[in-house]
Amino acid sequence: MSATDVMTPSKLKPMPVSQPVELAPKPSLIGLTREEMGAALKEKGVADKQIKMRVSQLWNWIYVRGVSDFDAMVNVSKDMREMLKTHFTIARPEIVEEQVSNDGTRKWLLRFPPRGAGRPVEIEAVYIPEEGRGTLCISSQVGCSLTCSFCHTGTQRLVRNLTAEEILSQLLLARDRLGDFPDREAPQGTVMPAEGRKVSNIVMMGMGEPLYNFDSVKTALLIASDGDGLSLSKRRITLSTSGVVPEIYRTGDEIGVMLAISLHAVRDDLRDMLVPINKKYPLKELMDACRAYPGLSNARRITFEYVMLKGVNDSLEDAKGLIQLLKGVPAKINLIPFNPWPGTNYQCSDWEQIEKFADFINSAGYASPIRTPRGRDILAACGQLKSESERMRKTERLAFEAMMIANHGED
Ligand code: SAH
Ligand code: SF4
Numbered sequence: 535m536s537a538t539d540v541m542t543p544s545k546l547k548p549m550p551v552s553q554p555v556e557l558a559p560k561p562s563l564i565g566l567t568r569e570e571m572g573a574a575l576k577e578k579g580v581a582d583k584q585i586k587m588r589v590s591q592l593w594n595w596i597y598v599r600g601v602s603d604f605d606a607m608v609n610v611s612k613d614m615r616e617m618l619k620t621h622f623t624i625a626r627p628e629i630v631e632e633q634v635s636n637d638g639t640r641k642w643l644l645r646f647p648p649r650g651a652g653r654p655v656e657i658e659a660v661y662i663p664e665e666g667r668g669t670l671c672i673s674s675q676v677g678c679s680l681t682c683s684f685c686h687t688g689t690q691r692l693v694r695n696l697t698a699e700e701i702l703s704q705l706l707l708a709r710d711r712l713g714d715f716p717d718r719e720a721p722q723g724t725v726m727p728a729e730g731r732k733v734s735n736i737v738m739m740g741m742g743e744p745l746y747n748f749d750s751v752k753t754a755l756l757i758a759s760d761g762d763g764l765s766l767s768k769r770r771i772t773l774s775t776s777g778v779v780p781e782i783y784r785t786g787d788e789i790g791v792m793l794a795i796s797l798h799a800v801r802d803d804l805r806d807m808l809v810p811i812n813k814k815y816p817l818k819e820l821m822d823a824c825r826a827y828p829g830l831s832n833a834r835r836i837t838f839e840y841v842m843l844k845g846v847n848d849s850l851e852d853a854k855g856l857i858q859l860l861k862g863v864p865a866k867i868n869l870i871p872f873n874p875w876p877g878t879n880y881q882c883s884d885w886e887q888i889e890k891f892a893d894f895i896n897s898a899g900y901a902s903p904i905r906t907p908r909g910r911d912i913l914a915a916c917g918q919l920k921s922e923s924e925r926m927r928k929t930e931r932l933a934f935e936a937m938m939i940a941n942h943g944e945d
Pocket of ligand 2: 678679681682685686687688689705740741742743775796
């Protein structure tokens, strides 16, 4: 999207909601590595020599065909299906609310059952269709333990990490609701071509710091990108981090998806205030980790997110500093107009200033898309979303939704 693009305003219509409500008394088979699934089956008495075949059958049904009911697995014997039903689940989370906008943007408020002694939690996933692709924005945590001063999630405490199952479930559920598992009768092994998919890209830009939930995020993204799993190319998966430097190295080595960095300031003193994790991992260390990220090229660039805060980080001096800082790193810059939330002291930069900033960056050779009107229009329509959540008040959710919609990834 160019700086001058204006996207269609969205008008949200509530949709009837499906309810696969199961309070997960049983462990889910979703989000298990092959080894973990094999061990779970073995524990329930599946013979050693059958395990590999069963795991590959189950993966195919769950991820390629997208079934959420063991009875749909017609090539699995009845006895085996009964055993699976007795001990496990592959149910989707409960959809508390689904909204569909006229331009196709969808938001789901999902409820996950309690883990251990905890309470049910609610999170949102947002789907944004665009010309030639569709991006799903998913969450990694409920709340966030970091305290970025311009971010509303940062004012909420961390409730808990999402499990790999819960992270993947956001994708499975979106594909269900979008009809993205179109041919459940297809022969085993069929993989839908990426071009035909409604969800062609995913961005971990929802709630939470994904690199503070590294193991679950890793498992979920490796299944999302596995050719026998959800087969999304790693180039179409973007993980956004506030800059957890050691885990950026691990992300490159162990996950290999595209990286987005919430930069927001080009000087340590300012970034310490805006993104306090900078005190632990200052800009020099962060940029070293970016430079070392494997596989970077002009076609595989790191995205730097930069929220436009009036009078704080939006001067041309800052723009100059940004170009300086990114020297030598294959980079894209996403300028994000600040989405205000109740109680914040920040304001969004004036549009004129955002354009000046963008022009400066463009003239230095960077494409710098500005993301906003769509998010704002949807924020305006968000009042239609009923607040069911005990954890998140309506105002909190509005700011969060706007953040997710405004910040979906580039490509
Ligand atoms: N925790 C991760 C990913 C989630 S936030 C991270 O910080 O990268 C996704 C993006 O939204 C981040 O770049 C974040 O800084 C930005 N953001 C947060 N609050 C915002 C707001 N009120 N307006 C605009 N962007 C915001
Ligand atoms: Fe957490 Fe990201 Fe918000 Fe910072 S910007 S508080 S890391 S969600």
